[in-house]
Amino acid sequence: MAMTEERTRPEKVLVIACGMIAREVLAVRERLGLDHLELTCLPAEFHYRPDRIAPAMDTAIAEAREEGYSHIFVGYADCGTGGRLDRVCEKHGVERIAGPHCFAFYQGLEAFAEIGEDDMTSFYMTDFLCRQFEAFFLKPLRLDEHPELIADYFGNYEKLVYLAQTDDPALETVAQDAAKLLGLSYERRFTGYGDLASALVEAAGKAPVE
Structure with a gap:
């Protein structure tokens, strides 16, 4: 039985998120039992320096790929990057939380x-x-x-x-x-966690079963 459970475990999904929503991502993971989600964060102060988000995310995704993560989800909305974050996501073939900023996705x-x-x-x-x-x-x-x-x-x-x-x-x-x-x-x-919860559920559900 243990071998069967191990064989059907979903592959890990790395969430690279804004430090401002780290606690909330972990709360959603625990509440919904999304144990195969792992979390790493960029500095919360990028909230005030959105010009730093896209280049930092570009580096973070590249490093995560080198570490062996096949499934990555970006825990940011656009967050003032003016589309630059979307271009990074497109470059690496990953998705992000929909919306302009966390104030929007928390409310839905x-x-x-x-x-x-x-x-x-x-x-x-x-x-x-x-x-x-x-x-x-x-x-x-x-x-x-x-x-x-x-x-x-x-x-x-x-x-x-x-x-x-x-x-x-x-x-x-x-x-x-x-x-x-x-x-x-x-x-x-x-608001609770708003669209953050559904976005994480969707990201977790795209991980294939080992």
Whole structure:
């Protein structure tokens, strides 16, 4: 019996993802029993330097091929690369998560398209951004030292929308406090993992059985 189980195990699929969604990828893998998914991440700070995503992904995929991975899935949407990431994916024959960015695929692309115009002046936060609010916003923008800069950076926003992947009161408190700090109205939307879950299931299902 053990030999049969070993023989029918799916081949491994490597997910090369944005560090901002690492926790969520692992949560989906555990929840859905996708044990043959493996994860490696590019730095989360590329969120602010999208010009670095495509070349870094190009290198990461090439290195993964050398390590013997036949099945690779890109854990990014376009994420501000202006199509450059798609060209890397095409070059290597791999697929990525559909959509323009994580704020869209967390909500689901259809829901995001419906509400897109209404959210033009909304500033999005996710679970990751709540956990890393100080490291990703306050310190890099020096808002802790110069709160007068808030008007320069966030003056065109009207609302902070917290896209919650989990029900965590501590994270919601961070989002609420951030809205107050930035002078924005507040809305919480529970999205769960949105299209990320279905994308990972589809990627996992394309791995042939050994």
